[in-house]
Amino acid sequence: MIFFVAFFYEIFSSGQKIFSSNEKNTSIIRQLGEMVFNPVEKLKGEESDRINILLLGIGGEKHYGGELTDTIMIASVNTKTNEAALLSIPRDLYVQIPGTNVNNKINAVKIYGDQSKEKNGMDLIKKVVEEISGLDIHYYAQLDFQGFIKIIDDLGGIDIYLEKDINDPSYPNFSRGYDPFYIKKGWHHLNGETALKVARSRHSTMGDFDRIKRQQDIIKATKQKIFERYSQFDLITFKNIFISLSNNLKTDLELKELPRFYNIAKKIKNYDITVETVDTKNYLNRTYIGRGYTLQAKGNDYEKINELSANIFDLEISEKRKEVIENEGANIEIRNGTGTLDLANKVACDLEEFGYRIINSTNINPPDFSGVQIYDNSKNSKPDTLEFLKEKFNGVIMEVLEDNFSKADFVIVLGKGF
Numbered sequence: 556m557i558f559f560v561a562f563f564y565e566i567f568s569s570g571q572k573i574f575s576s577n578e579k580n581t582s583i584i585r586q587l588g589e590m591v592f593n594p595v596e597k598l599k600g601e602e603s604d605r606i607n608i609l610l611l612g613i614g615g616e617k618h619y620g621g622e623l624t625d626t627i628m629i630a631s632v633n634t635k636t637n638e639a640a641l642l643s644i645p646r647d648l649y650v651q652i653p654g655t656n657v658n659n660k661i662n663a664v665k666i667y668g669d670q671s672k673e674k675n676g677m678d679l680i681k682k683v684v685e686e687i688s689g690l691d692i693h694y695y696a697q698l699d700f701q702g703f704i705k706i707i708d709d710l711g712g713i714d715i716y717l718e719k720d721i722n723d724p725s726y727p728n729f730s731r732g733y734d735p736f737y738i739k740k741g742w743h744h745l746n747g748e749t750a751l752k753v754a755r756s757r758h759s760t761m762g763d764f765d766r767i768k769r770q771q772d773i774i775k776a777t778k779q780k781i782f783e784r785y786s787q788f789d790l791i792t793f794k795n796i797f798i799s800l801s802n803n804l805k806t807d808l809e810l811k812e813l814p815r816f817y818n819i820a821k822k823i824k825n826y827d828i829t830v831e832t833v834d835t836k837n838y839l840n841r842t843y844i845g846r847g848y849t850l851q852a853k854g855n856d857y858e859k860i861n862e863l864s865a866n867i868f869d870l871e872i873s874e875k876r877k878e879v880i881e882n883e884g885a886n887i888e889i890r891n892g893t894g895t896l897d898l899a900n901k902v903a904c905d906l907e908e909f910g911y912r913i914i915n916s917t918n919i920n921p922p923d924f925s926g927v928q929i930y931d932n933s934k935n936s937k938p939d940t941l942e943f944l945k946e947k948f949n950g951v952i953m954e955v956l957e958d959n960f961s962k963a964d965f966v967i968v969l970g971k972g973f
Contacts, residue, residue: 594814599693604635615699637822640829649849689861702803704747713776723756771830883937888963889916930966
């Protein structure tokens with residue numbers, strides 16, 4: 556009996572810090588009881604088959620500028636097709652703060668509201684993101700750097716492929732100094748501290764946009780690792796996560812909504828996650844205000860970004876690119892090492908819709924990697940197909956093995972957790 560009292564007290568204490576219930580008179584204890592005995596059957600947004608969650612990353616305590624919003628993403632889930640999408644918004648986007656005549660970078664909106672007499676920082680950032688995207692934001696989740704490190708370390712690290720070297724001599728430390736950071740391109744198993752550096756570093760060719768791409772890859776790898784380790788929703792795991800993150804995570808998801816949220820999320824495969832960025836190629840212009848570098852919406856409105864957000868699950872490759880890919884006439888073999896026996900056939904059917912010929916799909920023993928590896932037997936003679944497969948599966952291109960006797964132009968190997 557003492558064990559159960561202590562167990563639920565720990566959840567209660569941690570839950571009070573993490574969850575900000577929309578029902579002000581609903582205690583955490585009551586929410587906990589509802590989660591166990593009467594969990595919700597539908598989340599907000601499910602009535603329209605789409606849930607939109609605002610994901611925010613901040614520095615947190617002991618970090619200079621710790622309340623500025625370092626990462627801003629919208630995670631959308633199509634509950635009808637079990638697909639997900641991540642749409643990243645650059646932190647340098649110049650916006651007007653709702654209800655004021657003040658303009659600032661979007662990463663300063665929340666702290667502006669938090670320091671006002673209304674203490675409404677989260678409401679302001681949600682309103683700004685809703686205007687930019689044209690979407691209703693149903694939930695938010697905010698995580699600080701220490702929480703990020705804890706999650707990665709609690710999972711035993713994550714596997715990430717870096718497409719470029721990172722050489723950042725001015726990577727910031729926690730005392731307003733520098734902690735030079737260098738890591739080579741290729742596969743890496745990252746602990747929490749190194750994963751944070753990879754997620755934050757801006758010293759690369761495309762600066763913040765390279766950083767955003769790495770953040771998206773880290774989220775996908777973390778999601779994959781979570782569902783590798785925790786295939787079922789259980790209260791013990793739930794309790795341990797709460798205690799670990801009680802000072803680092805804030806969300807308006809209610810306790811009673813978590814089982815439903817978990818069951819929706821675990822159905823989503825990594826190749827069914829679309830990643831997009833509000834970038835300078837299609838949506839933003841680079842500008843300078845005073846001495847400061849900023850980004851502003853092309854045409855001074857968000858119409859194109861609204862269109863991207865609304866159609867993110869229906870983005871199609873251009874007809875010209877599709878024709879080039881079809882003319883390449885690539886043959887593909889799929890090797891499924893995920894442990895989910897029907898996944899190879901599902902991937903095969905998906906690729907056949909693009910006109911590819913699947914000459915073999917088979918189940919193999921689980922390999923010692925996560926994600927997807929793509930072997931190019933065509934020796935780069937079908938470059939458009941190779942680029943398409945790399946983008947679709949977030950795959951890593953591998954050298955052809957000497958003992959590879961496949962007749963396929965490309966061999967796609969699905970690793971554990973895919």
